[in-house]
Amino acid sequence: MKFIVFNGSPAAARSHTNVIVQAFLSGAKRAGAESENIFLIEKNIGHCKGCFSCWFKTPGKCVLQDDMQRLLEKYNSADVVCFASPVYTWNMTAALKNFVDRLAPLKNPLIINNNDNFDLADSVSKTQQFMVISNCGFPGNNNFDTMKVVFASCNPVLEIYRNCGKLLKSKDEKIKSDVDDYLRAVEQAGYEMATQNRISEETEAGIQKELMSIPEYVRYIGM
Ligand SMILES: Cc1cc2nc3c(=O)[nH]c(=O)nc-3n(C[C@H](O)[C@H](O)[C@H](O)COP(=O)(O)O)c2cc1C
Numbered sequence: 668m669k670f671i672v673f674n675g676s677p678a679a680a681r682s683h684t685n686v687i688v689q690a691f692l693s694g695a696k697r698a699g700a701e702s703e704n705i706f707l708i709e710k711n712i713g714h715c716k717g718c719f720s721c722w723f724k725t726p727g728k729c730v731l732q733d734d735m736q737r738l739l740e741k742y743n744s745a746d747v748v749c750f751a752s753p754v755y756t757w758n759m760t761a762a763l764k765n766f767v768d769r770l771a772p773l774k775n776p777l778i779i780n781n782n783d784n785f786d787l788a789d790s791v792s793k794t795q796q797f798m799v800i801s802n803c804g805f806p807g808n809n810n811f812d813t814m815k816v817v818f819a820s821c822n823p824v825l826e827i828y829r830n831c832g833k834l835l836k837s838k839d840e841k842i843k844s845d846v847d848d849y850l851r852a853v854e855q856a857g858y859e860m861a862t863q864n865r866i867s868e869e870t871e872a873g874i875q876k877e878l879m880s881i882p883e884y885v886r887y888i889g890m
Contacts, residue, residue: 675763694857754803802832
């Protein structure tokens with residue numbers, strides 16, 4: 668079983684998003700799964716030109732020569748693809764959106780109607796499953812609403828949304844202890860996904876648990 672994470676945070680390995688990703692992957696590795704953690708900001712990925720060559724002229728092939736060809740191979744080799752990003756302006760970061768746009772060669776110019784949701788057919792039949800990991804700087808889960816709608820199109824098997832994200836790297840002992848409990852639940856989620864392809868109710872409760880009340884958090888970040 669192979670998990671590949673495509674992380675769109677500009678802070679790459681130092682990101683709060685990566686704190687969650689690393690906990691998740693360590694659980695998956697404990698279960699014997701393979702994993703790869705890719706920081707998109709470090710890759711050379713041009714913007715989709717919207718020329719549609721990858722559909723009509725050279726099906727499956729993009730005109731741009733950059734890191735995307737290799738990343739598409741990796742994407743196709745995964746059993747589970749994880750889209751990871753902090754919330755930027757109520758959405759995924761530009762780096763992840765750019766990557767997602769460049770997945771166009773994996774589609775066919777054939778419109779399919781799935782319960783009145785119109786999408787394009789896949790050019791290579793999808794064998795992988797999808798999941799999402801995100802954190803945001805504000806309290807309140809409404810910050811993830813856009814990402815939830817966007818990623819619903821790939822029918823994710825697991826979504827981990829962490830509000831009050833600044834706490835993930837806190838040096839305060841009490842906060843650190845609550846964050847460690849949270850990260851243990853995320854680690855367990857990785858283990859359960861790799862072994863059962865689902866997470867238990869107890870693990871779900873652990874990853875949903877609020878880390879701090881809204882007034883306390885607003886005071887903590889001093890805003
Ligand atoms: C340009 C920009 C836009 C942001 N927009 C939001 C937002 O809409 N909602 C939110 O809760 N946090 C927002 N944030 C805060 C980030 O989500 C937060 O700092 C997060 O912890 C960064 O995660 P990272 O370290 O993984 O990059 C924004 C940050 C930046 C720099």
